[in-house]
Amino acid sequence: MSEKVILNEADIRRALTRIAHEIVEKNQGCQDLVFVGIERRGVPLARRLTASIEEFEKVAVPVGVLDISLYRDDLASRGLQPVVRRTDIPTDVSDKVVVLVDDVLFPGRSIRAAMDAIMDLGRPQRIQLAVLVDRGHRELPIRADYVGKNVPAALSEEVSVKLREVDGRDEAVIISPDKGGEP
Amino acid sequence: MRLAQQQEQLDRHSLPWRHRHILDLDDFSREEIELVLSTTDAMKEILAREVKMVPTLRGKTITTLFYEPSTRTRVSFEMAAKSLGASVVNVTTATSSVVKGESLLDTVRTLQSLGTDAMVMRHSMSGAPYVAARHLGVNVINAGDGWHAHPTQALLDLYTIRDKLGKIEGTKVMILGDIKHSRVARSNMWGLSTMGARVVLCGPPTLMPYDLVGEVHHKAMPPAEVQTRIDKALDGADVVMVLRLQRERQSGGLLPSLREYVSLYQLNAERLKLARPGALVLHPGPVNEDVEVSLEVAQGAQSVIQEQVRNGVAVRMALLYLLMGGSH
Numbered sequence: 001m002s003e004k005v006i007l008n009e010a011d012i013r014r015a016l017t018r019i020a021h022e023i024v025e026k027n028q029g030c031q032d033l034v035f036v037g038i039e040r041r042g043v044p045l046a047r048r049l050t051a052s053i054e055e056f057e058k059v060a061v062p063v064g065v066l067d068i069s070l071y072r073d074d075l076a077s078r079g080l081q082p083v084v085r086r087t088d089i090p091t092d093v094s095d096k097v098v099v100l101v102d103d104v105l106f107p108g109r110s111i112r113a114a115m116d117a118i119m120d121l122g123r124p125q126r127i128q129l130a131v132l133v134d135r136g137h138r139e140l141p142i143r144a145d146y147v148g149k150n151v152p153a154a155l156s157e158e159v160s161v162k163l164r165e166v167d168g169r170d171e172a173v174i175i176s177p178d179k180g181g182e183p
Numbered sequence: 184m185r186l187a188q189q190q191e192q193l194d195r196h197s198l199p200w201r202h203r204h205i206l207d208l209d210d211f212s213r214e215e216i217e218l219v220l221s222t223t224d225a226m227k228e229i230l231a232r233e234v235k236m237v238p239t240l241r242g243k244t245i246t247t248l249f250y251e252p253s254t255r256t257r258v259s260f261e262m263a264a265k266s267l268g269a270s271v272v273n274v275t276t277a278t279s280s281v282v283k284g285e286s287l288l289d290t291v292r293t294l295q296s297l298g299t300d301a302m303v304m305r306h307s308m309s310g311a312p313y314v315a316a317r318h319l320g321v322n323v324i325n326a327g328d329g330w331h332a333h334p335t336q337a338l339l340d341l342y343t344i345r346d347k348l349g350k351i352e353g354t355k356v357m358i359l360g361d362i363k364h365s366r367v368a369r370s371n372m373w374g375l376s377t378m379g380a381r382v383v384l385c386g387p388p389t390l391m392p393y394d395l396v397g398e399v400h401h402k403a404m405p406p407a408e409v410q411t412r413i414d415k416a417l418d419g420a421d422v423v424m425v426l427r428l429q430r431e432r433q434s435g436g437l438l439p440s441l442r443e444y445v446s447l448y449q450l451n452a453e454r455l456k457l458a459r460p461g462a463l464v465l466h467p468g469p470v471n472e473d474v475e476v477s478l479e480v481a482q483g484a485q486s487v488i489q490e491q492v493r494n495g496v497a498v499r500m501a502l503l504y505l506l507m508g509g510s511h
Binding site (some may be wrong): 069070071086088116121 | 191218221222224225226227228229232234236237238239267502508509
């Protein structure tokens with residue numbers, strides 16, 4: 001197994017700053033915005049984005065936490081279920097612009113589950129998606145509106161994001177199996 | 184992040200869950216009880232929504248098989264199952280082939296063949312759900328068997344205590360009433376002692392389990408103190424769990440009269456003052472008003488009886504999810 005760093009701490013900081021500005025620019029301000037971080041690592045990312053926006057726009061944007069475990073499409077094929085955490089979104093999502101935030105976008109099934117969950121909570125005006133890393137290989141017709149970095153990766157490779165709030169450090173790595181056949 | 188590739192990462196923070204059935208709390212570790220309580224928190228949020236439903240158990244069927252009457256437990260399981268998107272079938276034995284003499288095993292095997300994915304059972308004989316579990320491939324949940332166990336009640340009691348007091352460890356919990364015939368008391372004794380609470384049993388000696396009175400401590404029961412004087416038991420109590428007094432006990436010669444029970448053991452406002460200020464009053468229901476507890480206390484500020492009922496649905500959702508939400 002070989003590990004290559006694709007985003008270091010500074011890269012992540014700059015990407016998030018840029019994404020925060022893009023979101024405000026595309027939505028022409030912060031009106032009706034609600035950020036929803038997808039458990040687990042989407043949550044600190046969403047909080048960093050809203051903190052950034054509060055700094056340069058001087059506006060406090062509501063941020064919530066979404067647990068998608070109960071909406072997953074792969075529960076029947078898993079061994080152990082994931083731990084269910086509490087969903088907590090401080091405002092009604094109806095008529096709002098919901099910005100979903102996640103660390104890595106891959107087949108898109110987590111986002112499908114997240115959208116189903118949001119729709120059960122209300123009828124948003126629109127839903128947008130911000131991700132730190134997009135690694136392609138979508139299995140569903142889903143795309144991100146805001147991307148930190150596009151990382152083409154083979155299916156055999158693993159793309160992993162570590163965040164200070166969860167893992168003690170900020171880093172995005174791509175892990176490849178060795179060509180020599182070592183497991 | 185790919186859902187399947189998250190598995191390794193998630194398994195590191197998804198706790199081990201060894202149960203295929205929920206029969207009693209005597210084989211639940213502290214971590215497993217913690218997992219049920221934290222999952223219940225997430226489920227409570229769903230019940231606070233306008234659309235109180237998630238698609239998690241869509242396509243699964245849960246059958247309730249009750250050989251004894253029940254309102255709150257049965258409806259609670261039904262609400263829990265429906266909130267998770269499952270279908271529910273209710274079998275009340277009074278209107279089933281049990282009346283024609285069909286045996287327990289035949290009944291449960293037939294229900295399994297009819298396609299149920301899980302069975303929630305209440306039976307007047309201790310051990311009945313264990314028999315079913317041994318012979319079935321589906322998940323079995325014990326909704327009360329004889330005097331023996333009522334694990335889901337104990338879990339919702341634990342959740343209610345933690346929710347209101349912030350902790351269970353180190354609290355003094357008094358269980359008051361007919362301990363001998365109480366499956367609620369027994370399951371709570373297991374759950375409370377696993378979670379580090381101090382359990383004190385209080386009631387008339389004729390209604391205490393034989394093996395707990397005196398110095399002999401039966402290994403099959405978890406640690407608990409016995410105190411037949413209610414004022415001593417109440418001293419410093421953080422929680423008073425009142426049990427229902429069945430009127431048949433009087434005709435069975437175990438009580439001289441209801442009036443004597445009330446005068447010695449009823450939880451009334453005066454007696455409640457002997458407990459810690461803000462002590463919780465729990466009751467599994469249905470309450471015999473002005474028998475085991477005065478109406479004033481049952482409906483008073485310290486009573487969390489209705490919260491218990493609300494929490495019951497969330498706890499049962501958590502259990503159904505943990506049992507059925509994956510593949511085992």
